[in-house]
Amino acid sequence: MKILVVKDYYDMSRLAAQAVAEVVTGTEKPVLGLATGSTPVGTYKLLVEMCKTGKLSFRNVTTVNLDEYVGLGKRDEQSYVHFMHENFFDRTDIPERNTNLPNGLAKDLDKECARYHDLLGEYRQDLQILGLGSNGHIGFNEPNTSFESTTHVVDLSQSTIRDNARFFPHPSCVPTRAITMGIAEIMNSKKILVLANGANKADAVYQMVYGEIKENCPASVLQRHPECTLIVDETAGARLLNVK
Numbered sequence: 001m002k003i004l005v006v007k008d009y010y011d012m013s014r015l016a017a018q019a020v021a022e023v024v025t026g027t028e029k030p031v032l033g034l035a036t037g038s039t040p041v042g043t044y045k046l047l048v049e050m051c052k053t054g055k056l057s058f059r060n061v062t063t064v065n066l067d068e069y070v071g072l073g074k075r076d077e078q079s080y081v082h083f084m085h086e087n088f089f090d091r092t093d094i095p096e097r098n099t100n101l102p103n104g105l106a107k108d109l110d111k112e113c114a115r116y117h118d119l120l121g122e123y124r125q126d127l128q129i130l131g132l133g134s135n136g137h138i139g140f141n142e143p144n145t146s147f148e149s150t151t152h153v154v155d156l157s158q159s160t161i162r163d164n165a166r167f168f169p170h171p172s173c174v175p176t177r178a179i180t181m182g183i184a185e186i187m188n189s190k191k192i193l194v195l196a197n198g199a200n201k202a203d204a205v206y207q208m209v210y211g212e213i214k215e216n217c218p219a220s221v222l223q224r225h226p227e228c229t230l231i232v233d234e235t236a237g238a239r240l241l242n243v244k
């Protein structure tokens with residue numbers, strides 16, 4: 001794993017946007033795996049700027065997102081599809097038909113998981129962006145998810161519900177289930193870019209990089225990926241800096 005510890009959130013976002021731009025310009029039909037949450041917001045902002053100033057176009061890009069809450073759709077402000085439209089899709093030239101997320105409103109969730117798995121077979125990510133849960137989750141793959149997992153429905157852990165409650169009017173409004181890309185499908189990406197900022201991620205970052213590769217820390221599997229880069233700010237990387 002290539003590790004970059006940078007000064008702050010802005011530097012993390014700048015390097016991440018550069019990495020995305022390189023894939024977009026250097027690939028014929030780029031497929032980007034995208035993440036939500038507060039971590040990649042700055043990266044999306046910079047990519048939007050690049051697009052607005054004519055430096056980068058997403059016209060030929062296809063996107064596949066990691067996850068979505070069960071029961072939320074585009075009209076729900078806390079849904080990930082809403083987040084993606086607000087932070088990225090509606091501000092760039094990407095055609096909406098090229099954007100993909102699991103459908104949290106699907107009536108038959110098993111069928112929806114199968115559809116998304118097939119889609120990922122067709123659109124293998126050239127680059128997958130990942131944030132990191134404070135419990136080491138990636139996408140919504142909670143601790144003890146099989147490394148062989150494909151797109152599935154998860155019951156969110158109490159700690160994830162707590163962490164994500166800040167986006168909702170009340171903790172009781174946080175959905176308890178989500179559809180997530182599986183770990184095998186994340187690992188199938190040609191390149192992976194993990195981003196983390198803030199002191200509450202320092203332990204998860206340390207476990208991901210130096211912990212035993214074990215299902216109790218889903219992110220530890222990334223040690224096995226041949227082209228994985230981690231960009232962290234100084235606070236999230238604090239425990240890495242102390243390793244001699």
Ligand code: GLP
Nearest residue numbers: 036037038039131132133139140
């Ligand atoms: C959620 C998402 C993850 C994200 C994580 C961290 O649980 N499903 O994909 O990486 O939160 O979020 P944040 O970036 O807001 O810390």
